[in-house]
Structure formats: C-alpha cells, structure tokens
Amino acid sequence: MALTIFFIIILFLALVQTAIPYLVKRTIVFGVTIPEKHIHDKRLTSYKKRYAVITFLISIILLGIFTTYALTVQPTEDQMALIGTFILFAIILISMSLYFYFHGKTIQLKKANKWVENLKQVQMTDLSIRSQDEMLPWYVYLLPIIVTLGLIVYTIPQYDILPDQIPTHWGPNGEADAFTAKSPISAIQLPLVLFVMQLMFLGIHFAQKNSGIKLSATSKAASQKRQLTLRKYTSWFLFLTSLLVTMLFSFLQLTTIHPDIFKDTTMIAMPFVFILVILIGTIIFAVKVGRADKQSNVQFKGEITDKDEDMYWKGGLFYFNKNDPSIFVEKRFSVGWTLNLANPIGYLVLFGPIILILLITFL
Known part of the structure; x- marks a missing residue:
C-alpha cells in the first residue's frame, strides 16, 4: 500500500512540476512580467521547454529508482515512507533550482532587450x-x-x-x-x-x-x-x-x-x-x-x-x-x-x- 501511495504522489508531483510553466498567467514567465507582444519570444519558449524536459526526465528517473528499490529490497513501510518523502523533496528541490536559474535568465533577457522601457x-x-x-x-x-x-x-x-x-x-x-x-x-x-x-x-x-x-x-x-x-x-x-x-x-x-x-x-x-x-x-x-x-x-x-x-x-x-x-x-x-x-x-x-x-x- 505504501508503495502504491507514494508512487501515485511522486508521479503526480512530477507531472505538475513539469507542467507549471504552461499553467501560469500568460504574461508571467518564471515569475517575471513579460509584455503581451513578447510572450511568444523564442528564447522564452526555449526556457519553458528546457525546464519541462529536465524536470520530467529527472523525476521519472527518481521514480524508477524508488520503484525498483521497493520491489527488489522490499523495505518496511517506515523505510518506504522515509525514502518516498526524500524523493518528493528531491523533485521539489530540483524543480525549484531550475526555476531560479530560468528566473534569472528571463530577467536578463527582459532587461537586455528593454521590453518595458518604451x-x-x-x-x-x-x-x-x-x-x-x-x-x-x-x-x-x-x-x-x-x-x-x-x-x-x-x-x-x-x-x-x-x-x-x-x-x-x-x-x-x-x-x-x-x-x-x-x-x-x-x-x-x-x-x-x-x-x-x-x-x-x-x-x-x-x-x-x-x-x-x-x-x-x-x-x-x-x-x-x-x-x-x-x-x-x-x-x-x-x-x-x-x-x-x-x-x-x-x-x-x-x-x-x-x-x-x-x-x-x-x-x-x-x-x-x-x-x-x-x-x-x-x-x-x-x-x-x-x-x-x-x-x-x-x-x-x-x-x-x-x-x-x-x-x-x-x-x-x-x-x-x-x-x-x-x-x-x-x-x-x-x-x-x-x-x-x-x-x-x-x-x-x-x-x-x-x-x-x-x-x-x-x-
């Protein structure tokens, strides 16, 4: 039961974290306000795709490791809960690190192109x-x-x-x-x-x-x-x-x-x-x-x-x-x-x- 519960929660978190850049307000990209006419800029689109791909791949790898470990080693439920919680926090930490990286890149892009000045x-x-x-x-x-x-x-x-x-x-x-x-x-x-x-x-x-x-x-x-x-x-x-x-x-x-x-x-x-x-x-x-x-x-x-x-x-x-x-x-x-x-x-x-x-x- 613990394996099933944590598998579902980890998969859910992985999918949500992957999709976040596409669910926020259309004029907000990685926490930065973008003028309407620039929201489809190719570089911003690239940032979103890179975030989504990296987050998804790492999350699936961690989920695979967790599932393989649980099925082969067959740990106790307490051990399963501890490892599952660690995996959840790892996905959150990785996705937030990527967020801050692309947040900085988006700010630099906005300033360099002076999108708001005029x-x-x-x-x-x-x-x-x-x-x-x-x-x-x-x-x-x-x-x-x-x-x-x-x-x-x-x-x-x-x-x-x-x-x-x-x-x-x-x-x-x-x-x-x-x-x-x-x-x-x-x-x-x-x-x-x-x-x-x-x-x-x-x-x-x-x-x-x-x-x-x-x-x-x-x-x-x-x-x-x-x-x-x-x-x-x-x-x-x-x-x-x-x-x-x-x-x-x-x-x-x-x-x-x-x-x-x-x-x-x-x-x-x-x-x-x-x-x-x-x-x-x-x-x-x-x-x-x-x-x-x-x-x-x-x-x-x-x-x-x-x-x-x-x-x-x-x-x-x-x-x-x-x-x-x-x-x-x-x-x-x-x-x-x-x-x-x-x-x-x-x-x-x-x-x-x-x-x-x-x-x-x-x-």
Whole structure:
C-alpha cells in the first residue's frame, strides 16, 4: 500500500512540476512580467521547454529508482515512507533550482532587450466584475463545522469506553502507530484539530473572496476569465478539501470509539481514497485555471503594457506590497494563491490556526 501511495504522489508531483510553466498567467514567465507582444519570444519558449524536459526526465528517473528499490529490497513501510518523502523533496528541490536559474535568465533577457522601457504601463480596473464572481457563499463551510461539533458532542459521553491509549497518528495501511494517554483533551483532540482547520478554511475563503481582481490592460477578456475561474474553482476545491478532511478525521475518531465499526479493508482504503480524490481535484483545478486565459486573443494593441509589479515579487515567489490591501494574490509560479507578506492579517489567517493546532497537540 505504501508503495502504491507514494508512487501515485511522486508521479503526480512530477507531472505538475513539469507542467507549471504552461499553467501560469500568460504574461508571467518564471515569475517575471513579460509584455503581451513578447510572450511568444523564442528564447522564452526555449526556457519553458528546457525546464519541462529536465524536470520530467529527472523525476521519472527518481521514480524508477524508488520503484525498483521497493520491489527488489522490499523495505518496511517506515523505510518506504522515509525514502518516498526524500524523493518528493528531491523533485521539489530540483524543480525549484531550475526555476531560479530560468528566473534569472528571463530577467536578463527582459532587461537586455528593454521590453518595458518604451511602453506605457497601464493598470486596468473594472468595478462590475464582482457581480460575475461565482465563489461559493461563506455559509456552506458551516456544514462540515456542524458535523465536527456533533462529533465532539457524541465523543464526550463515550469517554468511558475509549481505550486507555488514544491514537494520534496512522500509517499508510490505516493502522494507528502512535498513541497518547487518555484524558478529557486527548479524547477529543482529533475533532478539535479538525475544528481549527475548518475555521482556517473559512478564514482563507473570506480572505480570498475579498482580495483584489487584477485585470490585464492588453488582454482584458483573457485575464477576466482567468481571475473568475481561479476564484470559482478555488472556492470549490477548498470546500471539497474541507469536506474530505472532515470525513477522514470523523472516520478515524469513530474507529477510536468503536474499533470494530469498519472492516480492515475500509481502514486501508479510506486514506488511499482521500489522497486519490485530493490529487484528482488538484489536477482538475490546475488544468481549469491554467487553460482559462490561453484561448483568448489580445484585445489591446499599441505601446502599452500592464503595470510591472516585479519589484514587489522577491524571486518571483514572495509578494510584498504594502499598497495592496489584498491578503492573497495569484501565484506567479504554480496555480493558486499566495500570501501578501506585507499584510499582517494574512499571517493571522494562516499561522494562527497552526499555532492553535500545535497547542492542542502538545496539551
């Protein structure tokens, strides 16, 4: 089971990392703003292809080594998990090293050709676009929260029948492999952690819904479609994640209270199905958003370009802009959102729940 899970995750990561240059905004290449009329420059196209080919080949080689080792040596599940995690981090490290290399090459190419110097920078706004926003309403996130509160209420009167050792961690086979002594807190620790995570999901939804919608002056239709698609599918994916995490945690809590409630095959299948659905959802989300602005034609021509915000992006990855009230902005490398690190509210939304979870865990 561990081999299957890590094989799927490594393959998924390899494919996503390979495709990233083709899924980002059309005017962003390796974290650098490129004027619309230069986005098809042969050298930029070459950078993308080289990144994709190298990332894919190295990832497949590492996946082959991992699979061969697992089938021939037949390590324990703990060893398999350790090696699989190492492979995952190796792929991420290699792909990020390639990203920074081509990020530097793209900056040099942009400066050497003076692509922005003779263009007028324009910032586009459209106050009516909010009426087209199809993000889910905030109150749908109350559904999993209600389930979790019900689970806590159900657990409390079952305290006497709980085992003396409460599971705190489960392995790839669905079996508990770490425990803590029973106490009033440890008995409901899992649903408490789940409750905090659900509040975090709700907070992220609020922050993303109130973040700015940035449009392109040179391709308004394409950028509008991408922004609306990003917001819509982000809310659906976030809600799906909240539901799946609720189902998984509820399943684990119920098996702690009633060890014989589910069959062994269900215990094994549940984490596998959870991971599989999350990965499939991630692929659909990435493809939907990544293709959203690729089919539209340029609407504005002439000596104008979008406002160059490269100064606010450190390495093309980290966004610092005190003048932008948005808590989250669209990533420049990968698909999704990243924090505006100059907005302190973002730290509260993300790191506040993490601190609470750690406190609950240590208590």
